[in-house]
Amino acid sequence: MQLTLTTPALIFSTISLLLLAYTSRFLALANLIRSLHSQASQEINRVDILMPQIENLRLRVKIIKNMQLIAIISLFFCVFSMFLIFLQQMILAEFAFAVSLILLMISLSLSAIEINISVKALNIELSQCVGDRCKLVK
Secondary structure, eight states, X not given: OOXXXXXXXXXXHHHHHHXXXXXXHHHHHHHHHHHHHHHHHXXXXXXXXXXXXXXXXXXXXXXXXXXXXXXXXXXXXXXXXXXXXHTTOHHHHHHHHHHHHHHHHHHHHHHHHHHHHHHHHHHHHHHTXXXXXXXXXX
């Protein structure tokens, strides 16, 4: 395979869009955590219901943080490979690009894990609903 400057440039835009999506997910979770924390502090009798949800969200935030960090490192290696191509250091450029792709796959895998955790949490929440009404189950 011939690695040219345009090959890492394609991945560069992909990683940038992924980082934007990850940040959006992080901000949505942060707002939800703040809301649940406020509810827990105001409604002492619901703390036992809300705290497991907050713990679940804490785990998801950690995963998203790792997704973002790994994607940023992937972006770094992608740009670094472009720099090495510019310097005509093709073996090092190919290695840096391969590292970038591997890190991107790890980041995407973490994203799939986080989505799975999110869906499980929603299913637990929905299992407490009967018909049009939701009831609190201890």
